[in-house]
Amino acid sequence: MSKAIKAEFRKFFTTRLWWGMLIAIVVAGAALAALFALLFTSDTVMRGDGMGVPTSDADLARTAFTSGIGVGYLLTLAIGVMTVGAEYRHKTITATFLAEPKRSVVMGAKTILLLVVGAMYGAASLLASVATGAAILSSRGHEPFADPEIWRTLALSLLVLGLWALIGLGVGILIPNQVAALLIAVGVAWIVEPIVGAVLPLSEIGGSIARYLPSQATNATLDIQTVGFGGPVTDQLPWWGGALVLTGYAVVMALIGTLRTVRSDIS
């Protein structure tokens, strides 16, 4: 297993994908943190008392620091899709399975790679957004680390990005065409699923389902207030519930992908 893991890491760090993604994730983290920190500390918004607008120092910090995670998980989702999609597209999967014919071992190695890479990108994203956000907030007289629970949120962000990468892994296997898989995965996660999540709470049953959707589970994990068309969602899962639900999605997708891979012919 350790040989397979080593090979997966070398694969990941020997194409341009990793640093392209790193740049994107860091830039998004810094830019969004700056945007939200400036926006929510501006006079107009502060006076406006709009729904879902953070007011306390703790909420301000949380919003600014985690603002890059939304883009970050879309990017690690894409990384997950490409980790396996590129292997099928360029047929390097043949060499991979020739070196390690136990395909579940290969899939296990990819899972570990994606969790580590997710955490790594999470750390990079947070570094950028915390540095930017904290600088702006404190310059405007807010205390960035008022609530110690912010550290739990930051730690869980690392996990969240890894879990989304695993969801991508499953999608990449289930949709063999890499480009299609990327478009569908990102399109659903970015647009379709959040809209469904925003519409569902308009009905009572829908609301209880909506909190189990991946994006809302992600928000719950990070203690971010989800806002739907009906206003802020009140019955969000607790942070650990959200983490469990999201882990469930990741495990199911990675398992489906593994089963598919173990059975399929490589030709």
Place this chain on the structure above:
Amino acid sequence: MTAASAGTPSQSALGGPTPAVDPTRGRIEVRGLTKRFGRFTAVDHLDLDVVPGRITGFLGPNGAGKTTTLRMLLGLIRPTAGTATIEGRRYHDIPNPLTVVGSALEATNFHPGRSGRNHLRVLADAAGIDRRRVDEMLELVGIPAAASKRAGGYSMGMRQRLGLAGALLGDPRVIILDEPANGLDPDGIRWLRGFLRHLASEGRTLLISSHLLSEVEQTVDDVVIIANGKRVAQGTVDELRGDPTAFVRTSDPDRLASTLAGRGLSVARRDGGLRVTTNDLAMVGDLAHAADIAIHELRSEKTHLEELYFTLTDQDQYRNRNLGDAEGTGPGGPVDRELGQLPPPTGRPVERPQPPDPDGASGETGRDGTTVGDSAPTRTARQENGS
């Protein structure tokens, strides 16, 4: 007709210190191997034996099922039936397989953005092979300069060499290459030939597929020919080639026949001419001249192997079989009928047979359009490398 008995070199070359050599060592054994893709049978009850110290050519027209067979052997495709083992084990069951079996399938299997060296390093990591071996292999196959360039920019020949380097990375006893000569220029093919010969001389087992007989005929010791997923011939190249023959047409066949027979040549009559078991056209001409017999035509004939292969590749029904209707491809289809008529692997070459029934099942054209013996140009190439 076991090819192995003829010239298996000393098994000690790779044997190491163990005196009692495992009888399955370096052997590939395929039994009743079958693969169906839906209703389409790509490989059909195939038997195959490959022995160490020799190069076995795995020949067949495009779509014959070569790649599918090799992929089943390497555990990439699950057989519908039958077994394919290397040293008595399925590929899955070989611990750290790259150190036992090296293989290169289609030469396009590289990430275009990864350098050749990094491609090999990934493999080395996966098999726990020392990284130094990567640069040694790049050197060995002659692409050290390209090693740090992205593989997407490699020529076909460089890809083939990179694939070969990957196959040799684990210093394997068994080497399986799918169409390794594809995309190589004549120099490259010559280089490959010497390289493979060297590997075989070290006692390794080599299984090499190709859809071109001419590409590998001079490289391989043994030949397995498949068509429509079925084996149609297996033997040594020498056996399958048969004796070289010349065809001569003359004004006085009786006298020429006795003249040639008097020189110990075996002569048979055919089509108003004679076929002589020799590759020495000059001698036949000289003898006729000395006996004052006029020659109207004198040429080398195709070897049995060439003719056999020609039959397989020249006819539509053996190519693109998945494009036509599937009717003729099942058991008892045209393969059985047609190839049942082919001459035996050894002995006197004969004319390509006519189809037994003119209303053949597939009804495809061009089956009997040509008569091989008469339309084939004089085979000067044969003379050059004959004897």
